[in-house]
C-alpha cells in the first residue's frame with residue numbers, strides 16, 4: 184500500500200511494445216533507434232500489427248472471461264469477483280506514447296475501447312517522457328481510459344540528464360508529475376543507477392527528489408552497455424565505466440530501502456530478462472543479472488542477519504524465521520548467505536522456519552534463548 188493508498192489491487196499487465204515510437208531523442212544508453220529506426224511516424228501497417236497484437240494478448244490472458252462459464256446471468260457476478268482479485272491493464276510500453284501524433288494515439292487507444300466496454304480489461308497504462316506531458320494530451324488519455332502514466336525520469340541531477348543526452352530537465356519532471364497528479368492519474372517513475380556522470384551522491388539525490396514527488400510506484404534499472412548505443416562507443420574508448428554488479432546491488436539496495444520506508448512500492452529492480460536481451464551480443468558490459476531483484480533482497484537479508492548476529496552469539500545453531508516469500512532471500516543465491524553467515528559467525532547450522540504470519544521483508548533470529556527481530560523498516564544504513 185502506498186502513501187496514496189491506491190495499489191491495494193493486484194495488476195495483470197498486458198504489455199504491447201511500441202518501440203521508439205514518438206521519440207525523437209537518442210539517449211546514450213538506448214538502442215531502440217538502432218533496432219527499430221527512429222521514425223516517429225507510424226505506418227498504417229504497423230498500427231494494424233499492434234492492434235492485432237492487443238487482441239492476441241487479451242485472448243491469451245483473459246481466456247477465463249472469454250470461456251462459456253462466463254456467459255449468461257453469472258457474468259456480472261463473476262466479473263465483480265475477478266475485479267476484486269486484480270486489475271487488468273493494457274500497457275503501451277517502449278516508446279514515448281504521448282510524443283506520438285495524436286491521430287496515432289487515438290487509433291491505438293480506440294482499439295482498446297471495445298475490450299474495456301466488454302469488461303475484458305479495466306484500464307490502460309502508457310509510458311512516456313516527462314517533456315511529452317501537456318494538459319491537452321492528458322485530457323485525451325483520460326477520455327480513452329488511461330489510468331496510469333509511467334515516466335522515464337532516469338535522474339534528477341541536471342548534469343547526469345545532460346550527459347546521458349536525455350533532452351529534458353529535472354524541472355520538466357516536476358511539471359509533468361504535477362500535471363499527472365492534478366488530473367488524478369496513477370504515476371509511475373522509472374530511474375536508473377550508474378548513468379554517465381552519476382555517482383552514489385547523485386543517486387541519493389535522485390531518490391530523495393523522486394520520493395518528494397509522491398509517485399504511486401517506481402522502477403529501478405541499473406545502466407548496462409547495449410550494442411548499437413553511444414554508450415558502447417564511450418565504453419570502448421574508456422570514457423564510460425559501468426558499475427560492477429556489486430556496486431549496482433549496493434546502490435539499488437539503498438534506493439530500495441528509502442522507497443520502502445517512504446511507502447512507495449518498487450515494482451521492478453533490474454532489467455526484465457528476455458531472449459532479445461540475453462542474445463549473445465546484446466549486452467556488452469554492465470551489471471545485468473536475470474535475478475537482479477533477488478540479489479538486492481538477499482543482500483538486505485544478509486545485512487539484517489549480520490546486524491542481529493553482531494548483537495548476540497550465544498548459540499552455535501541459529502534459527503531464522505521468515506515469511507514464505509523470503510525463504511530464497513535469507514538463503515541468498517545458491518545458499519550464499521547461509522555459507523557466509525556460518526563462516527563469519529562460527530555457526531554450525533542455520534535452520535530456516537517459515538511463518539505465514541511474518542511480514543515480507545522481516546527477519547526473526549532465534550539465537551539460543553534470545554529472540555531478535557529486524558525488518559527493511561528498521562535495518563540501519565547510512
Ligand code: SF4
Nearest residue numbers: 203206208209210213
Ligand atoms: S527517450 Fe526512451 S525511447 Fe527515446 S531514446 Fe531515450 S530511452 Fe530511448
